[in-house]
Amino acid sequence: MAAKLKIVLGTSNSHKVHEINEIAREYNVEFILPDCGGFNPDENGSTFEENAEIKAKEASRVSKTGEYFMADDSGLCVDYLNGGPGIHSARYDTTPEKRIEKLLDALKDDKKRTAHFVCALCLCDKEGKVLHKEKGTVEGKISYSKKGLNGFGYDPVFLVEDKNKTMAELTEEEKNTLSHRGRALKCMLEWVKVNFKI
Ligand code: IMP
Numbered sequence: 001m002a003a004k005l006k007i008v009l010g011t012s013n014s015h016k017v018h019e020i021n022e023i024a025r026e027y028n029v030e031f032i033l034p035d036c037g038g039f040n041p042d043e044n045g046s047t048f049e050e051n052a053e054i055k056a057k058e059a060s061r062v063s064k065t066g067e068y069f070m071a072d073d074s075g076l077c078v079d080y081l082n083g084g085p086g087i088h089s090a091r092y093d094t095t096p097e098k099r100i101e102k103l104l105d106a107l108k109d110d111k112k113r114t115a116h117f118v119c120a121l122c123l124c125d126k127e128g129k130v131l132h133k134e135k136g137t138v139e140g141k142i143s144y145s146k147k148g149l150n151g152f153g154y155d156p157v158f159l160v161e162d163k164n165k166t167m168a169e170l171t172e173e174e175k176n177t178l179s180h181r182g183r184a185l186k187c188m189l190e191w192v193k194v195n196f197k198i
Contacts, residue, residue, distance in 0.1 A: 005196060012040070029198065043087075055073065060125070074180060074181060075118060079114045116137050117138050121188050131195075132188065140160045150171065151172075155167035
């Protein structure tokens with residue numbers, strides 16, 4: 001089997017690298033952290049797509065090694081909050097627990113609870129030229145209380161559509177088959193497979 005195609009992932013979060021490599025298991029691709037001191041791009045885009053592109057281009061600029069660079073930007077969009085916290089999901093409050101509390105509080109008194117997760121992906125080359133983009137979503141509802149211990153972020157309060165479970169009650173494998181990130185990444189990897197002939 002040919003050597004794995006290495007793609008630098010524009011993140012400093014090794015959990016994200018692990019999750020993405022799990023999803024990419026059946027492909028001849030390995031995602032690695034950028035080769036630089038720290039990765040702190042200015043995520044000042046106004047959409048998930050813009051932020052994914054900013055991060056992918058920044059990875060190509062700062063990483064000392066690598067031919068291809070990918071980044072994801074993701075978040076939770078709640079209908080009652082007009083799509084919020086959206087691109088601000090990671091900064092909605094200071095800790096994951098406080099973010100969940102703030103969300104449940106915003107929806108108290110049985111507000112409209114429909115929501116979806118979004119993941120935008122951008123792949124570029126070492127000159128920072130965009131090669132391909134993908135987007136994945138998963139629909140659901142915000143629960144009334146936390147349930148489940150798996151996953152991260154808003155998973156304990158996100159009831160997955162057509163499953164009687166929160167995202168945090170799914171196994172890692174179950175989450176990866178239906179999550180916004182899993183869906184976007186599968187499409188990206190199919191594109192890579194065809195275009196890079198791996
Ligand atoms: P990013 O790392 O800038 O893309 O920030 C994404 C933020 O959105 C995370 O910090 C989480 O709060 C939230 N988020 C994104 N994907 C997920 C997920 O799969 N489960 C739970 N929360 C998520």
